[in-house]
Amino acid sequence: MEIKRIFELLPHQQAHTPKSDILAYKVKGQWVKYSTDELIRKANSVSLGLLKIGIKRNDKVAIISPNRPEWNFVDFGIQQIGAVSVPMYPTITEEEYAYIFRDSGVKVVFVADEKLYAKASKVAAQIPEIQVIYTFDRIEGANFWTDLTDLAKDDDPALLEQHKAAIQPEDLLTLIYTSGTTGNPKGVMITHNNLVANIEGSMPAVPVTSTSIALSFLPLCHVYERMVHYLYMYVGVSVYYAESMDTIADNLKEIKPNIFVTVPRLLEKVYDKIVIKGYELTGIKRALFFWALELGLQYEVGTDKGWWYNFQLKLANKIIFNKWREALGGNVVAIVSGGAALQPRLARVFWAAQVKVIEGYGLTETSPVIAVNRVEPENARVGTVGTIINNVQVSFATDGEILVKGPSIMKGYYNKPELTAEAIDAEGWFHTGDIGELVEGRFLKITDRKKEMFKTSGGKYVAPQPIENSLKESVIIEQVMVVGEGQKFPAALVVPSVQGLKDWCEVKHIPFNSLAEVLKNEQVVSKFNKEVQKCNEHLAQYEQIKKIVVLPDAWGVDSGEMTPTLKLKRKFISNKYKKEIESIYENV
Structure with a gap:
């Protein structure tokens, strides 16, 4: 690659694309676009403003905001003077803000809106090291972000060159605090070189050119979306920010992107909505829909299933799956999925519909990509996370834990040398905490999280994630958590799909006045048990789910059951539903 430090992406793009x-x-219903030149000017003005208020090399600056252009202006502005960005999820608690502010030693905070300003101000009032908070929206009584840039509006951007020249590839670029499924979050130290190396290693797998358009909606404060963002900038891809998670469907149709990055939870929702629409059809239309869906679920990437299957699939693509592609804007070349395990059926059916979902794998500590599938069928395998990227090495511990080495491995955990030594051994291998294996000698398959596996009282280890994904294939099941640590058998907490259950009840002529009421219906109870039995058919005896508790309330980020990256907070859920879990194992 031609760049060594991330801020060099700006002049590189200006020169090449x-x-x-x-x-x-989008602002008030209209797309506001920024050119490369404008991005550079605004980043420079932020850099000069930060220097004006005394921010120096290695000082920490927090960014708390959903995705929007100002996020980038500030990000590059911080980088160019050798300061360190501390991006934070808007959704985390005040206690987590306070912990991260103190642990990192933040001096300046940028927030998006009035709600976040109120939250950050309340916390910052207790931390004297925080000098000032700037806002991206105009808020009465608050410092607007251009108040900072106005301080240096007459300064020459050439003043920045000496600051840029002093920054080395191994210097700290950002502190990314893990979302913390247990305990306090850890500050992952990511350098310029970590991200540059990951861009270089990931680029062959991401099918984009300088004419491509990307839709962005995963949080930029997470290293996954952020690295891909930098990759887009290197190539010259135009990035359009979705207005919110609720407007993604409309934004897809509007901007017709070639690519977007997502997490499985969102793909599951897209798929479930499509299936629910199928149930609403009648007669021949309904029959055709489910015929096409069944064909899609049989699809195998890179396998020729014969002329008759191919002929049917071609027909299904013409009359059914074409509508799926239109719903995604009609121009999608690939959807990149990461952050958690993707249900194999989703990959199969989307590939069958000529929408290539390429699943990848990585961690914040690995900047993040370790492996990824490709859009070429010969370089993709459903149920795996693809091939290892070029500049990363993978090995396996004796218990199957995946070990990783390479230039994208973090510098360590901030202020936590003991935890760093636990994670990165003396030979430089980073211990991922994931269990895996190589399929066909080159495709990495994740079998489970080491910390999520539990042992039954019979001494058998159970990997919950594959079982949960299997159960979620049911149209009436939205969320699942398998439990059973130290117990005689595994069981599960199940959250129903309200719409899926409504549609099933309608077909069965079961009144649906309220979720709480319908969950007591004998036919509904029987249906949930049948879905569990269907899953159990593919499990070993000791893995089979013997009992379930169906819960009426969905799990979310705001209510605390999920991390901002939509992973289950298993400890939180176990504590919240302690009585329900105990009831499963009473009298057994």
Whole structure:
């Protein structure tokens, strides 16, 4: 690669692929576009403003905001003077803000809106090291972000060159605090070189060019979306920010992107909505829909299933799956999925519909990508996370834990040398905490999280994630957590899909006045048990789910059951539903 430090992406793009819409964001219903030149000017003005208020090399600056262009202006502005960004999820608690502010030693905070300003101000009032908070929206009584840039509006951007020149590839670029499924979050130290190396290693797998358009909605404060963002900038891809999670469907149709990055939870929701629409059809239309769906579920990437299957699939694509592609804007070349395990059926059916979902794998500590599937069928396998990227090495511990080595491995955990030594051994191998294996000698398959596996009282280890994914294939099941640590058998907490259950009840002529009421219906109880039995058919005896508790309330980020990256907070859920779990194992 031609760049060594991330901020060099800006002049690189200006020289090779200058764009009029490198970033775009909707304001009052209209897309506001920013050119490469504007992005550079605004980043420079932030750098000069930060210098004016005394921010120096290695000082920490927090960014708390959903995705929007100002996030990038500030990110690059911080980098160019050798300061360190501390991006934070808007959704985390005040206690977590306070912990991260103190642990990292933040001096300046940028927030998006009035709600976040109120939250951050309350916390910052107790931390004298925080000098000032700037906002991206104009808020009465608050410092607007251009108040900072106005301080240095007459300064020459050439003043920045000496600051840039002093920054080395191994210097700290950002502190990314893990979302913390247990205990306090850890500050992962990521350098310029870590991210540059990961861009270089990941680029062959991401099918984009300088004419591509990307839709962005996963949080930029997470290293996954952020690294891909930098990759887009290197290539010259135009990035359009979705207005919110609720408007993704409309934004897809509007901007017709070629690519977007997502997590399995969102793909599951898209798929479930499609299936629910199928149930609403009648007669021949309904029959055709489910015929096409069944064909899609049989699809195998890279396998020729014969002329008759191919002929049927071609027909299904013409009359059914074409509508799926239109719903995604009609131009999607690939959807990149990461952050958690993708249900194999989703990959199969989307590939069958000519929408290539390429699943990858990585961690914050690995900047993040370790392996990824490709869009070429010969370089993709459903149920795996693809091939190892070029500049990363993978090995396996005796218990199957995946070990990783390479230039994208973090510098360590901030202020936590003991935890760093636990994670990175003396030979430089990072211990991922995931159990895996190689399929066909080159495709990495994750079998479970080491910390999530539990042992039954019979001494058998159970990997919950594959069982949960299997159960979620049911149209009436939305969320699942398998339990059973130290017990005679595994069981599960199940959250129903309200819409899926409504549609099933309608077909069965079962009144649906309320979820709480319908969950007591004998036919509904029997249906849930049948779905569990269907899953159990593919499990070893000791893995089979013997009992379930169906819960009426969905799990979410705000209510505490899920991390901002939509992973289950198993400890939180176990504590919240302690009585329900205990009731499962009474009298057994």
